[in-house]
Amino acid sequence: MKLLVVEDDPDLRRQLSVILSQKGYTVEECADGKEAVYLGCEYEFDIAIVDLGLPEMSGLDVIKQWRADQRRFPILILTARGNWQDKVEGLEAGADDYLVKPFQPEELIARLNALIRRSAGHAQPQLQFGPLKLDTTARLLYLSDEEVRLTSYEYRTIEYLMMNAGKTISKTELTEHLYHQDFDRDSNVLEVFIRRLRQKLDPDQTLQPILTVRGLGYRINPELGTGV
Numbered sequence: 001m002k003l004l005v006v007e008d009d010p011d012l013r014r015q016l017s018v019i020l021s022q023k024g025y026t027v028e029e030c031a032d033g034k035e036a037v038y039l040g041c042e043y044e045f046d047i048a049i050v051d052l053g054l055p056e057m058s059g060l061d062v063i064k065q066w067r068a069d070q071r072r073f074p075i076l077i078l079t080a081r082g083n084w085q086d087k088v089e090g091l092e093a094g095a096d097d098y099l100v101k102p103f104q105p106e107e108l109i110a111r112l113n114a115l116i117r118r119s120a121g122h123a124q125p126q127l128q129f130g131p132l133k134l135d136t137t138a139r140l141l142y143l144s145d146e147e148v149r150l151t152s153y154e155y156r157t158i159e160y161l162m163m164n165a166g167k168t169i170s171k172t173e174l175t176e177h178l179y180h181q182d183f184d185r186d187s188n189v190l191e192v193f194i195r196r197l198r199q200k201l202d203p204d205q206t207l208q209p210i211l212t213v214r215g216l217g218y219r220i221n222p223e224l225g226t227g228v
Contacts, residue, residue: 001046001116001160002026002177006036006062007078008054012101016049016078019105024139024156025112026178033057040066044176045073047116052079052090060093067094074115078103113137120163127162130224132201132209134162148200153178157193158201161210161220170217194218 003025007013010031017027028045030036033054040048040062048066052059063075074096079086082100090098097111113136117125127134133142141148141158150158156178161169171190194210201209211221 001156002028002044003112004036004039004045004048005029006031006033006048006050006054006059008032008051019108020112023109024152024159026156031055033059033062036062037065040071040073041069044173046177047074047076047112047119049076049078049112050095052077052081052086060090063090063093063095072119074119076108076111076115078108110137116163122163127165129162129165129209129220131207132162132224134159136163143201150197150200153189154193154197154200157190158197158210161218165220166222168213168216168219173217 001024003020005013005016005020005027007016007029008031013029013031017029020027028039028043030039031054034056036048036050036054037057039045050059050062054062057065059077059079063077066075075094077090077095077098078101079090079098080101087098096115099108099111113125117123117136125135125137127136131144133145134140135142136159139155139159141150141155157174160174160177174190194212198205198210201207207224208221209224211219213219
C-alpha cells in the first residue's frame with residue numbers, strides 16, 4: 001500500500017518512514033503543505049498521514065484542498081494538538097482519524113490498517129476468497145489454512161489485488177500503489193511477482209486465483225467467492 005507522510009519534523013518523518021516501510025508500506029515523504037497538496041492531487045495514494053502544524057500551508061488546509069479536489073484516500077491526522085476542538089476541526093475538514101503525539105507504533109499501524117480496510121469496504125482484518133485467506137494484521141497469506149511463504153513484494157501484490165477484489169487492476173496502477181516513484185516501470189518485475197504468486201498458490205493450475213484480463217491488467221478470480 002502506498003502511503004504519504006506529511007511531517008515537517010525531519011527526525012519524526014524519518015522514524016515514520018522506517019516504521020511504515022518495515023510494515024510493508026511504500027512510503028513517500030514531504031515536509032510542507034504546498035508540496036503535500038501537489039503530491040496528493042497529482043499521484044495516487046492509498047492513505048496519508050498529515051501533521052497539522054506545517055510550513056507554507058497548514059495541515060487542515062491541505063486536507064480541505066485534497067477533498068475539494070475529490071481525493072478520497074483515507075487521512076490520519078498525527079499531531080501534538082490533543083484538545084477536542086482540534087480533533088473536531090480536523091475531522092470536519094475531511095480527515096478520517098486522529099492520533100495524538102507521542103504515540104505507540106502499534107496503535108498507528110492498527111489505525112492505518114483499519115482505515116485502509118474500511119475504505120476498501122472490508123470491516124474485518126481477514127479477507128477470504130475460497131481457499132485463500134489474507135490476514136492483514138499479521139500480513140500473512142494462507143491457502144487452505146496452510147501459510148504461504150511470500151516475499152515482501154509478493155505479499156504487497158496479492159494484498160492489493162485482494163483488497164480490490166471485483167476490480168481489474170492495471171499494471172500501471174499496481175506499480176504506482178506498490179512501488180516508489182523511481183521504480184523501473186518498464187521492467188518485467190511485476191510480471192515476475194505475478195508468475196511466482198501463481199506458482200505458489202496454484203501449482204496444479206486448477207484454482208486460477210489471479211486472472212489476466214488481456215490489455216487491462218489483473219484481477220482476483222470472482223469464482224473463488226466473495227471476501228469477508
